[in-house]
Amino acid sequence: MEKVMADEKIKKVSIIVSRGSLDGVYPGLIMANGARMEGIEANLFFTFFGLYAVLKKYMGSIKIATVGNPAMRVPDAKGFPLPSVLGALPGMSAFATSMMNKEMAKLDIPPIPEFVEMIHDAGGKLYACKATVDMFHLTKEDFCPQVERVLTVGDFYELSAGGQIIFT
Amino acid sequence: MPQKVINGATIDVNDEGYLTNRAQWNREIAAALAQELGITLTDAHWKVLEFIDKDFREKGVVPGMRRMNKVGDIPTKDLYALFPDGPIKKAAKISGYPKPASCV
Numbered sequence: 001m002e003k004v005m006a007d008e009k010i011k012k013v014s015i016i017v018s019r020g021s022l023d024g025v026y027p028g029l030i031m032a033n034g035a036r037m038e039g040i041e042a043n044l045f046f047t048f049f050g051l052y053a054v055l056k057k058y059m060g061s062i063k064i065a066t067v068g069n070p071a072m073r074v075p076d077a078k079g080f081p082l083p084s085v086l087g088a089l090p091g092m093s094a095f096a097t098s099m100m101n102k103e104m105a106k107l108d109i110p111p112i113p114e115f116v117e118m119i120h121d122a123g124g125k126l127y128a129c130k131a132t133v134d135m136f137h138l139t140k141e142d143f144c145p146q147v148e149r150v151l152t153v154g155d156f157y158e159l160s161a162g163g164q165i166i167f168t
Numbered sequence: 169m170p171q172k173v174i175n176g177a178t179i180d181v182n183d184e185g186y187l188t189n190r191a192q193w194n195r196e197i198a199a200a201l202a203q204e205l206g207i208t209l210t211d212a213h214w215k216v217l218e219f220i221d222k223d224f225r226e227k228g229v230v231p232g233m234r235r236m237n238k239v240g241d242i243p244t245k246d247l248y249a250l251f252p253d254g255p256i257k258k259a260a261k262i263s264g265y266p267k268p269a270s271c272v
Contacts, residue, residue: 030271037233039253108234109272118233121244 012041012163014156019168020049022064022097026104028168029053029115036122041163044119045156046147047129050168051136054126056144059113063097072096113144120146127151127159174200186260186267193264201262205251209262213250216242217263230260230268 013035017028028044035042052058066072066087073079076099086092101111110118120126128143130152140150151159169188172179179192185201187193198217202209209217219240223231233256236242247255256268 033233034271036248037254037256107270107272108232110234114234118237118244122233122248 010035010040010164012043012160013166014043014045014160014163015166015168016045016047017050017053017168018048020052020062022062022100023069024050024168025053025062025112026109028166029112029119030109031166031168032124033115033119033122036119036124042119042122042124043159043163044124044126045129045151046127047132051128051132051138053112054116054128054144054147055138055142057142059116059144060111062112063093064100066092066096075099116144116146125159127156129153129156184267187264190264198262198264201264205258205262207251207258207262210250212246213259213262216240216247216250216259220259220263220265224263224265229270230256230265232256232268232270232272234272 013031015028015032015035017025019025028050032042032044046054052062066082067084069087070081072082072087074082074096082092109115116126126147128138128147128150130150132138133150170181170183172181172185174197177192177194177197179197180188182188185204199209202213207213216236219236219242220230223235223239231240233244233247236247236256237244247259251258251262260266260268
């Protein structure tokens, strides 16, 4: 196979966060923050349930999904598979979330509200998807102050020009 | 192992220019490494470099952004203003420590 030339550095990334679970939100935030740490321009576009990561009222209580998550194991990542019916028990999601939050705190990965602020302060730009904002009947006041503005898909493509688009 | 001559002193560095022997580091070398990155060191820069030094001696790793914020009392915005386009990597390199190995 021919070797791919990779001498041109990535200068800009636009990352779409489309899911509202803990494991749906963090990868996009980590990639955006990591981009800024490398001097790469970073845009974050929150859509559908991913929007909850930037909603003032809910961003602090994003949870991991214990139902519909066949990779979920207990009591830790190398434990036994969690049966779906048990994952549905009340408190299971909160429990799994608190376990994971503890592990992340050890690695100095900030909680979501603090992470959003960090990315913003690092010069990353945060945007909300217009279709979702309309569908969920949201207003500017519902968002944390780090959100720049509400964008249409067209606006998003425009500001992503010349960079990579990553969907999470 | 590549070497570099700064102010008449020879330092050992790796392929990416990070010092491999911290004993060879001093403030003049820091200033010269900073200049190579286009940075003129001020007291504000030194506050960051001194925190990295102190924290590395304690923990054995270059502190991440959150630790810089919480423990070092250095806001994210300041770090990006002082060391543009890659604050922790640049600060680590200038302070003579290895390239940060954390994702956050």
